Amino acid sequence: AQKVTQAQTEISVVEKEDVTLDCVYETRDTTYYLFWYKQPPSGELVFLIRRNSFDEQNEISGRYSWNFQKSTSSFNFTITASQVVDSAVYFCALSEANQAGTALIFGKGTTLSVSS
Amino acid sequence: DAGITQSPRHKVTETGTPVTLRCHQTENHRYMYWYRQDPGHGLRLIHYSYGVKDTDKGEVSDGYSVSRSKTEDFLLTLESATSSQTSVYFCAIREGRSSTDTQYFGPGTRLTVL
Numbered sequence: 544a545q546k547v548t549q550a551q552t553e554i555s556v557v558e559k560e561d562v563t564l565d566c567v568y569e570t571r572d573t574t575y576y577l578f579w580y581k582q583p584p585s586g587e588l589v590f591l592i593r594r595n596s597f598d599e600q601n602e603i604s605g606r607y608s609w610n611f612q613k614s615t616s617s618f619n620f621t622i623t624a625s626q627v628v629d630s631a632v633y634f635c636a637l638s639e640a641n642q643a644g645t646a647l648i649f650g651k652g653t654t655l656s657v658s659s
Numbered sequence: 660d661a662g663i664t665q666s667p668r669h670k671v672t673e674t675g676t677p678v679t680l681r682c683h684q685t686e687n688h689r690y691m692y693w694y695r696q697d698p699g700h701g702l703r704l705i706h707y708s709y710g711v712k713d714t715d716k717g718e719v720s721d722g723y724s725v726s727r728s729k730t731e732d733f734l735l736t737l738e739s740a741t742s743s744q745t746s747v748y749f750c751a752i753r754e755g756r757s758s759t760d761t762q763y764f765g766p767g768t769r770l771t772v773l
Binding site: 547574575576578580586587588590593595634638639640645646647649650651652 | 699702757
């Protein structure tokens with residue numbers, strides 16, 4: 544069965560620190576996609592990245608980077624030089640190609656608090 | 660901006676009353692979803708729709724029904740609200756034709772059942 548685990552419930556860092564949010568997934572499908580969403584204190588869900596199972600190349604977007612490793616079934620998210628505005632709940636999610644309707648399977652989220 | 664609105668944004672109701680939440684999209688997406696978000700659970704799928712009058716159940720569908728009579732509107736109904744249905748409800752659309760395309764979410768509806 545498909546599952547997404549975000550073992551870190553809460554992380555607190557001081558501004559300018561680097562922080563990595565862990566995501567481990569389980570799936571039997573060979574074709575799947577992984578996502579990260581951000582939920583700031585205002586409550587909306589903001590899409591950050593989508594990565595397919597055949598592309599293990601790391602991605603960097605500004606201060607954000609993602610490390611996808613199929614060997615360990617992980618899709619970790621690193622924020623470099625964190626800022627207060629990064630404070631949010633971050634969700635990792637999985638979507639399988641063979642699943643009808645294809646709901647996103649979400650992890651329980653990691654709450655990141657960045658203090659100044 | 661995926662053009663998704665939800666109404667109402669906040670609602671307080673009493674146990675046993677019917678409640679309908681509305682999701683409206685402006686970009687003609689075929690797939691629409693209703694999720695609920697609860698502390699310690701992340702987001703879980705309630706129902707989804709793959710076209711007008713085409714719907715199916717998700718992981719936590721008990722106590723909920725949905726309807727989609729127009730492409731742009733997806734309604735979620737709690738026939739008789741219970742306190743366990745106090746939650747934040749998110750509507751989502753799926754962009755594109757592939758089952759793994761990105762889902763974009765509406766702003767959410769906070770429902771409190773007293």
